[in-house]
Amino acid sequence: xxxxxxxxxxxxxxxxxxxxxxxxxxxxxxxxxxxxxxxxxxxxxxxxxxxxxxxxxxxxxxxxxxxxxxxxxxxxxxxxxxxxxxxxxxxxxxxxxxxxxxxxxxxxxxxxxxxxxxxxxxxxxxxxxxxxxxxxxxxxxxxxxxxxxxxxxxxxxxxxxxxxxxxxxxxxxxxxxxxxxxxxxxxxxxxxxxxxxxxxxxxxxxxxxxxxxxxxxxxxxxxxxxxxxxxxxxxxxxxxxxxxxxxxxxxxxxxxxxxxxxxxxxxxxxxxx
Amino acid sequence: xxxxxxxxxxxxxxxxxxxxxxxxxxxxxxxxxxxxxxxxxxxxxxxxxxxxxxxxxxxxxxxxxxxxxxxxxxxxxxxxxxxxxxxxxxxxxxxxxxxxxxxxxxxxxxxxxxxxxxxxxxxxxxxxxxxxxxxxxxxxxxxxxxxxxxxxxxxxxxxxxxxxxxxxxxxxxxxxxxxxxxxxxxxxxxxxxxxxxxxxxxxxxxxxxxxxxxxxxxxxxxxxxxxxxxxxxxxxxxxxxxxxxxxxxxxxxxxxxxxxxxxxxxxxxxxxxxxxxxxxxxxxxxxxxxxxxxxxxxxxxxxxxxxxx
Numbered sequence: 413x414x415x416x417x418x419x420x421x422x423x424x425x426x427x428x429x430x431x432x433x434x435x436x437x438x439x440x441x442x443x444x445x446x447x448x449x450x451x452x453x454x455x456x457x458x459x460x461x462x463x464x465x466x467x468x469x470x471x472x473x474x475x476x477x478x479x480x481x482x483x484x485x486x487x488x489x490x491x492x493x494x495x496x497x498x499x500x501x502x503x504x505x506x507x508x509x510x511x512x513x514x515x516x517x518x519x520x521x522x523x524x525x526x527x528x529x530x531x532x533x534x535x536x537x538x539x540x541x542x543x544x545x546x547x548x549x550x551x552x553x554x555x556x557x558x559x560x561x562x563x564x565x566x567x568x569x570x571x572x573x574x575x576x577x578x579x580x581x582x583x584x585x586x587x588x589x590x591x592x593x594x595x596x597x598x599x600x601x602x603x604x605x606x607x608x609x610x611x612x613x614x615x616x617x618x619x620x621x622x623x624x625x626x627x628x629x630x631x632x633x634x635x636x637x638x639x640x641x642x643x644x645x646x647x648x649x650x651x652x653x654x655x656x657x658x659x660x661x662x663x664x665x666x667x668x669x670x671x672x673x674x675x676x677x678x679x680x681x682x683x684x685x
Numbered sequence: 686x687x688x689x690x691x692x693x694x695x696x697x698x699x700x701x702x703x704x705x706x707x708x709x710x711x712x713x714x715x716x717x718x719x720x721x722x723x724x725x726x727x728x729x730x731x732x733x734x735x736x737x738x739x740x741x742x743x744x745x746x747x748x749x750x751x752x753x754x755x756x757x758x759x760x761x762x763x764x765x766x767x768x769x770x771x772x773x774x775x776x777x778x779x780x781x782x783x784x785x786x787x788x789x790x791x792x793x794x795x796x797x798x799x800x801x802x803x804x805x806x807x808x809x810x811x812x813x814x815x816x817x818x819x820x821x822x823x824x825x826x827x828x829x830x831x832x833x834x835x836x837x838x839x840x841x842x843x844x845x846x847x848x849x850x851x852x853x854x855x856x857x858x859x860x861x862x863x864x865x866x867x868x869x870x871x872x873x874x875x876x877x878x879x880x881x882x883x884x885x886x887x888x889x890x891x892x893x894x895x896x897x898x899x900x901x902x903x904x905x906x907x908x909x910x911x912x913x914x915x916x917x918x919x920x921x922x923x924x925x926x927x928x929x930x931x932x933x934x935x936x937x938x939x940x941x942x943x944x945x946x947x948x949x950x951x952x953x954x955x956x957x958x959x960x961x962x963x964x965x966x967x968x969x970x971x972x973x974x975x976x977x978x979x980x981x982x983x984x985x986x987x988x989x990x991x992x993x994x
Binding site for chain 1: 776777792795
């Protein structure tokens with residue numbers, strides 16, 4: 413091995429502005445996981461293509477029995493499905509982003525560079541979202557175009573509803589990612605994080621929200637808050653299961669986000685590497 | 686960066702896991718520009734000390750300085766010019782060697798990215814740099830680990846058991862690498878339980894046992910600290926042993942059944958001892974001064990320490 417390497421250069425002011433490079437590194441780690449990319453593609457863009465492809469085909473085959481593929485109601489179905497599956501992939505992705513460095517031992521290699529552990533943690537948030545949200549945005553765009561383009565006799569969604577639904581969907585998916593990232597950074601385990609959050613999202617949340625005697629305590633569940641902030645026109649029932657103010661819903665989501673990031677960051681900063 | 690004579694200095698450094706002290710009151714001084722061995726048996730606390738130096742775990746007591754800077758207070762600044770491999774080098778297996786270097790380079794200064802081709806060339810991995818790390822052999826992973834260490838153009842390299850997993854050719858190559866790094870003006874601190882490896886690679890050494898440093902100095906100082914020895918093959922052996930044990934020039938005699946080993950308190954007494962053995966009617970077949978190896982000193986020191994404990 414020849415070890416003669418280039419002469420050292422003194423640090424520059426520009427060199428201290430490193431965060432975009434850390435974010436790019438996080439994106440690189442995620443986008444190079446072929447299985448993960450396939451899963452995310454299938455559960456976002458693939459879901460939209462299959463859903464609207466089936467609706468369009470059914471309507472074309474038997475218009476009397478199957479309504480048009482577009483319209484507000486089908487947009488509602490699309491947003492519901494993309495929200496549910498988008499949250500699942502967000503949880504998988506957040507768990508990977510939060511635990512993979514630890515599980516592979518690379519976290520230790522990053523810490524010995526002298527880089528602040530908090531900056532290593534913060535970089536995972538935009539890194540994961542930069543990777544994930546474009547898939548969700550493309551899937552939603554397909555849903556939105558189909559809802560308008562194939563509305564036929566049904567009322568097409570307004571521009572405002574399309575924008576609000578899109579923002580809502582991105583927020584719901586981003587929330588799932590942040591929650592998983594924080595929990596995975598706390599537990600250091602991808603599998604445990606995915607198991608806990610899928611159980612919470614898919615089983616516990618609907619169960620808790622349906623138990624009426626829990627009263628206002630149900631407002632603390634993110635699912636209730638998302639029901640409240642979602643565009644009313646795309647809610648299946650037309651109104652949220654738990655009555656709460658918009659401010660309360662935003663506070664609940666902000667608290668969950670803040671707590672998830674705080675515990676994840678704290679554990680990243682304090683754990684033995 | 687301060688040009689202190691020592692690149693690593695610790696004082697009273699202590700680490701406990703529960704009630705168990707794994708690093709006890711360590712006073713370590715690693716001279717700048719040397720290959721320094723941190724030598725001790727498995728479980729002696731070598732890796733824990735390295736982990737404390739690098740900020741991977743906290744100390745319970747004591748102080749540390751890296752490159753003259755106090756850590757953890759100025760850890761980030763100090764580690765900018767430190768490269769380290771702790772235990773075995775870890776990578777993302779799904780990324781290529783080059784991509785793994787980019788991941789770590791992103792956590793360092795911006796100009797570090799430009800050094801990636803150079804360090805890959807330096808460790809002979811340029812041709813395989815774009816293959817996934819999960820396809821690499823153990824030796825290639827070690828090389829990639831060294832490349833990652835060199836990314837920082839480090840003044841100080843801290844390598845934890847670097848010979849683990851290397852074949853004899855790899856160990857020989859590694860030994861040459863360490864010497865070249867030292868010749869370039871860098872300091873290499875390596876921990877090892879392999880006495881022979883440390884003796885062949887390092888200029889200075891600290892011997893650690895049960896978390897405590899029990900000896901520290903240059904290899905020659907430590908070897909000489911054991912005094913001069915002679916090997917004697919004589920007949921009858923019991924008679925020779927008794928005569929040597931009675932001599933004031935001999936501080937200790939051991940017997941492996943066929944040969945005597947005597948530690949001399951007076952290295953100049955060899956001719957006199959030979960004369961007395963012959964005059965006593967003992968047939969001396971062999972009398973040979975021996976150079977103590979670091980291994981013998983290590984065993985002496987650690988066993989003495991064991992008795993004292």
